Amino acid sequence: GPSPVRRLSALEEHLDRPGLWVKNDGLLGTVYGGNKVRKLELILADVLGRDASTVLTFGGSGSHHCLATALYARELGIRVATVLLEQPETQEVRTILRLLESTGARMVRAGSLPSAVARLVWLATRCTEIGFPPRPPYMLWSGASTPLGCLGYVNAAFELAEQVQEGLLPAPKTVLVPLGSNGTAAGLLLGLRLAGLAASVTAVQVSDYPTVGARGVARLATRGARLLRRRGAPVPPLVFGPQNLKVISDTRTRRYGHPTPEAEKAKELLQRLEDLTLDSTYTAKAVAALIAQRDLPRPLLYWHTLNAHPLPDSF
Ligand SMILES: Cc1ncc(COP(=O)(O)O)c(C=O)c1O
Secondary structure, X not given: OOXXXXXXXXXXXXXXXXXXXXXXXXXXXXXXXXXXXXXHHHHXXXXXXXXOOEEEEEEEOOOHHHHHHHHHHHHOOOEEEEEEEXXXXXXXXXXXXXXXXHOOOEEEEEOOHHHHHHHHHHHHHOHHHHOOOOOOOEEEOHHHOOHHHHHHHXXXXXXXXXXXXXXXXXXXXXXXXXXXOOHHHHHHHHHHHHOOOOOEEEXXXXXXXXXXXXXXXXXXXXXXXXXXXXXXXXXXXXXXXXXXXXXEOOOOOOOXXXXXXXXXXXXXXXXXXXXXXXXXXXXXXXXHHHHHOOOOOOOEEEEEOOOOOOOOOOO
């Protein structure tokens, strides 16, 4: 079913700022939730449709994307190899690494972006050396942020429009999300337009990879629209530019995986006031920006993208 929406009443009162809402994608899926579920629903269908039996992907060493891909692919009998870029090894990161290892996915560590690219090329061309079949693996971009993956958030925007229509929340003027690899924000940018919601997408940039930012989001949303048209959807030829969304970006928040004091404070606050668990890399930075930016138009919907299923010791 749709992910739940609710008012953040205690936070509203604490900040003396009415009109704050959350849509919680945390419990989507069966074993691991968050934004990857919506993207992987489409991506893994594509993997099966192409008759691929292996997926090669990459992300940070605390990547929810790599873990979610490994888990849901395993359910379908698809094998996964991941290239993991170093990031500060917090407790959260160690947990993800341990769980990823328990899925049986192949894990290759890389210290920098160039070495990650080199390892990806090596794995793609020499997959038999890690025990994979000789056929080329399905190459999946980090965060599953491909034109197809981002369509998961086009669906999500339609889901939100229905919830607005049912009177579960007012039509938001701002939809706020973390921005890690462009896909979530891009899907929402395109989806809100198609679903007839006038909300503006505000994305809090938590990564400084060169492809991430307003331009990358706009390009991906445009490519998503093109893909829908190619597949026969009645969609106008939409072209997005960086002016179509607001990106909140400062040099500290952008340092991927590096906690900030403001984010850690937001994490404590949301846990205490709203019983909502945030993470240091993505969601706490987004909520810290929500708290700092008093002038964002309201009603404001904070779209929660972190897994909320209880985690076992191993999968
Ligand atoms: C919990 C969480 N929130 C937000 C994001 C950012 O979404 P996107 O990569 O689509 O920009 C990610 C992944 O990158 C994530 O794991």
